[in-house]
Amino acid sequence: MSETVVTDTVTTSAIKGRDAAMSMAVAEAKERQKIKQKHRKIKNMSLRILANTLMALIVLCPLLYAISVAFMPSGELFTMDMNILPKHPTLVNFAQALVKIPLAKFVINSFLVAGLITIGQIVSCSLAAFSFSFLEYKGKDLLFMLVMATMMVPGEAVIISNYLTVSGLGWLDTYKGLIIPYLTSAMGIFLFRQFYLSFPISLYESAKIDGCSNLRFVLKILIPLTKSAIGAMAVYTFINAWNMYMWPLLVTGSDQMRTVQIGIGMLNSVDAQSISLMIAGVVMIILPSISIFIVGQKQLIRGMFSGAVKG
Amino acid sequence: MAEVVLKNVYKTYGENVNVVKDFNLEVKEKEFIVFVGPSGCGKSTTLRMIAGLEEISDGELYLQDEFANFLEPKERNLAFVFQSYALYPTMSVYENIAFSLRVRKVNKDEVDKRVREVAEMLGLTAVLPNRPKDLSGGQKQRVAIGNAIIRNPKLLLMDEPLSNLDAKLRTQMRVELAKIHEKLQNTIIYVTHDQIEAMTLGTRIVVMKDGIIQQVDSPKKLYQNPINRFVASFIGSPSMNFMDGRIQINGDHMYFDVLTKSRFDEKSKFLLPNKVKRALEDRFIRGNEAILGIRPEKFSYKQKSENDQYIDVWVHARELLGSDIYAYFEFQGKQMIASVPADTEVEVDSHVRLYIDLTDACVFDKETEENYMYIDSREEKRA
Amino acid sequence: MNGKKIKVEPYFYLIPSFLVFGAFLFYPFFKTIYLSLYKTNKMGQAKLFVGVENYTSLLTSKSFYNSLIVTLVFVAIVVAGSMLLGLVTAVLCNKAFPGIRFFSTAFALPMAIASSSAAMIFKIMLHPSIGIINKIFHLDINWISDPRYALICVAILTAWLNSGINFLYFSAGLSNIDDTIYERASVDGASHIQQFFRLTLPGIAPIMFYTLVVDIIQAFQSFGQVKILTQGGPGESTNLIVYSIYRDAFFNYRFGSAAAQSVILFLIIMALTLIMFRVEKKGVKY
Numbered sequence: 018m019s020e021t022v023v024t025d026t027v028t029t030s031a032i033k034g035r036d037a038a039m040s041m042a043v044a045e046a047k048e049r050q051k052i053k054q055k056h057r058k059i060k061n062m063s064l065r066i067l068a069n070t071l072m073a074l075i076v077l078c079p080l081l082y083a084i085s086v087a088f089m090p091s092g093e094l095f096t097m098d099m100n101i102l103p104k105h106p107t108l109v110n111f112a113q114a115l116v117k118i119p120l121a122k123f124v125i126n127s128f129l130v131a132g133l134i135t136i137g138q139i140v141s142c143s144l145a146a147f148s149f150s151f152l153e154y155k156g157k158d159l160l161f162m163l164v165m166a167t168m169m170v171p172g173e174a175v176i177i178s179n180y181l182t183v184s185g186l187g188w189l190d191t192y193k194g195l196i197i198p199y200l201t202s203a204m205g206i207f208l209f210r211q212f213y214l215s216f217p218i219s220l221y222e223s224a225k226i227d228g229c230s231n232l233r234f235v236l237k238i239l240i241p242l243t244k245s246a247i248g249a250m251a252v253y254t255f256i257n258a259w260n261m262y263m264w265p266l267l268v269t270g271s272d273q274m275r276t277v278q279i280g281i282g283m284l285n286s287v288d289a290q291s292i293s294l295m296i297a298g299v300v301m302i303i304l305p306s307i308s309i310f311i312v313g314q315k316q317l318i319r320g321m322f323s324g325a326v327k328g
Numbered sequence: 329m330a331e332v333v334l335k336n337v338y339k340t341y342g343e344n345v346n347v348v349k350d351f352n353l354e355v356k357e358k359e360f361i362v363f364v365g366p367s368g369c370g371k372s373t374t375l376r377m378i379a380g381l382e383e384i385s386d387g388e389l390y391l392q393d394e395f396a397n398f399l400e401p402k403e404r405n406l407a408f409v410f411q412s413y414a415l416y417p418t419m420s421v422y423e424n425i426a427f428s429l430r431v432r433k434v435n436k437d438e439v440d441k442r443v444r445e446v447a448e449m450l451g452l453t454a455v456l457p458n459r460p461k462d463l464s465g466g467q468k469q470r471v472a473i474g475n476a477i478i479r480n481p482k483l484l485l486m487d488e489p490l491s492n493l494d495a496k497l498r499t500q501m502r503v504e505l506a507k508i509h510e511k512l513q514n515t516i517i518y519v520t521h522d523q524i525e526a527m528t529l530g531t532r533i534v535v536m537k538d539g540i541i542q543q544v545d546s547p548k549k550l551y552q553n554p555i556n557r558f559v560a561s562f563i564g565s566p567s568m569n570f571m572d573g574r575i576q577i578n579g580d581h582m583y584f585d586v587l588t589k590s591r592f593d594e595k596s597k598f599l600l601p602n603k604v605k606r607a608l609e610d611r612f613i614r615g616n617e618a619i620l621g622i623r624p625e626k627f628s629y630k631q632k633s634e635n636d637q638y639i640d641v642w643v644h645a646r647e648l649l650g651s652d653i654y655a656y657f658e659f660q661g662k663q664m665i666a667s668v669p670a671d672t673e674v675e676v677d678s679h680v681r682l683y684i685d686l687t688d689a690c691v692f693d694k695e696t697e698e699n700y701m702y703i704d705s706r707e708e709k710r711a
Numbered sequence: 712m713n714g715k716k717i718k719v720e721p722y723f724y725l726i727p728s729f730l731v732f733g734a735f736l737f738y739p740f741f742k743t744i745y746l747s748l749y750k751t752n753k754m755g756q757a758k759l760f761v762g763v764e765n766y767t768s769l770l771t772s773k774s775f776y777n778s779l780i781v782t783l784v785f786v787a788i789v790v791a792g793s794m795l796l797g798l799v800t801a802v803l804c805n806k807a808f809p810g811i812r813f814f815s816t817a818f819a820l821p822m823a824i825a826s827s828s829a830a831m832i833f834k835i836m837l838h839p840s841i842g843i844i845n846k847i848f849h850l851d852i853n854w855i856s857d858p859r860y861a862l863i864c865v866a867i868l869t870a871w872l873n874s875g876i877n878f879l880y881f882s883a884g885l886s887n888i889d890d891t892i893y894e895r896a897s898v899d900g901a902s903h904i905q906q907f908f909r910l911t912l913p914g915i916a917p918i919m920f921y922t923l924v925v926d927i928i929q930a931f932q933s934f935g936q937v938k939i940l941t942q943g944g945p946g947e948s949t950n951l952i953v954y955s956i957y958r959d960a961f962f963n964y965r966f967g968s969a970a971a972q973s974v975i976l977f978l979i980i981m982a983l984t985l986i987m988f989r990v991e992k993k994g995v996k997y
Contacts, residue, residue, distance in 0.1 A: 043395070047397070062809075065806070068803055076871070080824075175743055177743065177969050179735055260826065261825075262935035307820065401897040404898075414895040
């Protein structure tokens with residue numbers, strides 16, 4: 018391509034003389050500028066990718082290292098040498114972890130607890146939010162303020178009394194004790210209400226005129242319209258419930274009831290064998306929450322930020 | 329000195345989607361140029377290429393005779409008024425107007441003086457401390473203009489600046505823009521899809537369609553001398569009426585025979601006046617097929633000269649617009665509009681004889697849709 | 712419907728939520744205050760009314776002051792760190808480029824990780840002899856057992872955990888800024904740095920403020936990482952207030968004192984929140 022340009026330059030300038038030569042010089046200068054511009058663009062883009070890669074390495078470093086250690090035979094881990102990647106990758110740690118602790122039982126417990134909490138929050142929060150956004154009644158504003166005020170109460174500040182309540186009810190070491198205190202959340206109510214408020218009230222009024230009952234309106238019209246909010250809420254709640262630590266630590270006592278976070282914590286002692294086991298276990302229990310996060314990330318972002326959080 | 333020159337400018341997306349094709353234009357100092365065309369015709373893209381907000385895919389751009397394709401927007405020494413106003417939401421009106429001086433580190437007293445001058449001129453003095461969100465649409469518009477003119481740029485680009493205002497405000501701002509141009513004497517390139525804005529503001533108008541310049545001319549010339557059917561129909565309100573038909577020559581006379589679609593025996597043959605006849609005589613017209621274009625105001629309820637032709641039509645609707653009345657009728661299966669003075673008795677659902685003045689009628693090629701009557705002003709000068 | 716009849720139906724929809732709130736938030740809230748005024752037995756039953764004694768003994772206890780200061784330092788590091796990390800990553804990802812989906816997932820990922828899991832991973836990384844950190848930087852520091860470093864380690868771990876959701880908040884804030892104002896700024900002649908400080912930062916100020924409030928509340932409640940990594944030690948150098956509550960209640964069985972600390976924790980958070988909202992009203996409002 019550039020070859021032909023050069024030959025062109027020679028022939029035309031020979032024929033048309035000085036003017037043409039000058040205009041060709043201008044054209045060449047332009048070509049140079051164009052190439053420079055292109056280089057600048059490529060440089061900017063590569064800088065951005067480079068910066069992102071570096072940052073991603075830093076952010077992901079603990080995870081990547083954990084995966085690497087999980088595949089390392091424990092002999093390799095306990096050296097003073099540099100050992101970023103396993104030289105002889107092995108699955109022994111995973112197998113051992115599964116044998117040493119009833120991980121399968123913990124995973125089932127965690128799925129059950131996190132799943133029920135998620136479903137429960139979606140139901141209770143969407144009902145409350147429906148009432149707060151579409152219905153008119155006495156004390157509505159006050160009740161809503163009350164809900165919002167609970168956001169300021171840190172869960173850890175009431176955890177002692179809750180423990181006493183649950184133990185008084187005889188719910189220690191039961192699913193009830195793990196699940197019921199978390200069946201609603203102020204944030205969920207707020208999120209759904211924010212979503213519902215973006216619908217015109219005429220949506221509700223026209224349904225009423227058509228003779229639609231409130232419950233039917235929620236089930237047939239509102240819920241299908243708020244799939245993205247429900248998705249966001251589901252991802253967020255599930256991950257948080259899966260990762261819950263302090264409450265299950267207090268209210269569970271037996272292997273039958275322990276959730277994954279507590280179960281893996283049991284491996285947390287510093288003898289040579291168990292470090293690799295523990296990390297293998299950690300990697301296994303991180304997988305579900307990370308997978309759900311990756312799959313649901315788009316939903317989560319769309320639902321949480323489409324008008325829900327605005328200044 | 330030419331302010332802006334565009335030479336063979338293209339904007340291409342992907343492989344071969346041309347948004348702007350072979351755009352050539354020379355803008356002189358102090359001109360008020362208007363790019364007009366339907367949405368998606370590439371007018372805004374062209375403006376953004378001039379501003380440096382969009383890359384030029386091919387061709388050359390010169391600003392004040394300097395090759396400018398690769399200059400950063402800030403190096404181009406121009407101002408831009410955005411359709412959405414693009415006001416900085418976090419800054420007061422004062423800071424919004426002052427911004428371009430602030431980033432140039434102009435000293436504070438000078439900034440203050442100029443901001444107050446501009447605010448005075450645009451009637452914004454009272455709202456200087458407010459935030460943009462507390463302003464009305466018209467005020468936001470003024471702030472955007474204030475920000476653009478505070479540097480007194482030689483070149484001012486405006487991208488549909490009035491399209492978010494209501495009709496009344498739009499008219500008012502139109503007048504003010506014309507005043508500002510008068511006062512500042514800078515070069516303005518203005519993009520709009522509204523042909524009335526184009527006609528009232530522009531010293532020259534660039535009509536675009538599908539990324540291609542159709543015609544560049546003064547408002548008057550565009551109206552009287554459109555290059556093709558698109559320009560003829562786009563410029564002028566209400567739009568020009570078109571009839572399909574054939575050119576017939578009968579002895580010394582030339583006729584336009586309208587394609588008959590109606591079941592009724594309507595008059596469908598017009599004697600073409602000499603001016604039209606002369607323009608058509610030495611042209612080859614394939615199959616003698618053509619389109620006749622008549623402006624709505626060339627119809628009349630009264631015979632004005634003995635050369636007027638007439639048609640008998642059924643008027644089925646009318647609109648009163650103060651000084652004019654639009655009479656809607658159907659002729660040979662086509663909807664048409666006549667614009668007549670308001671004192672005319674226009675009755676709906678009535679049979680009417682309409683007189684037509686064909687002296688300035690346009691005749692378009694059936695296929696290329698170019699206007700046989702078009703006179704290239706450059707050729708005119710040479711002749 | 713006639714106006715005189717009080718409608719009961721709207722309240723039905725609130726029942727599930729308010730039952731849970733009532734039993735596990737409002738009731739324990741007041742019960743905590745109540746407990747904080749009593750001496751309790753090992754079962755946590757209020758036995759002896761002591762008035763404000765639990766509070767006065769806390770306020771004269773060195774250990775409690777230490778725990779307050781440790782918590783404040785911890786919160787400051789965590790909030791600053793996680794906001795900075797969130798902001799930098801969000802800015803890095805605010806323009807389209809090849810691979811942006813991968814990178815934004817990576818930057819948000821820490822929010823999906825449990826504090827306990829993260830603490831176990833950090834425990835290995837910070838291990839004095841086999842830990843990768845000492846190996847890479849050729850150091851010989853006993854990160855977790857050295858009171859000079861333990862708190863910083865826990866804080867950095869927490870900042871990392873919280874940075875994921877901050878990335879999401881800041882990304883949302885950045886994408887809420889109208890692109891045309893950057894175009895206008897580039898025509899107006901502002902450099903990229905000027906654009907960042909005069910448009911981007913003020914533009915995301917409201918969401919930054921929101922994030923700040925949420926981050927502070929969140930940081931105050933950190934527990935799992937302390938429990939697993941340091942158990943409040945060495946000495947009491949990482950004895951965060953929530954961990955202190957836990958220890959008092961479930962190791963020392965001093966529920967009254969733990970309840971009093973809970974009340975103080977609540978008061979601190981409430982005060983901070985109110986102060987910040989007051990500041991916000993005066994400052995960043997548009």
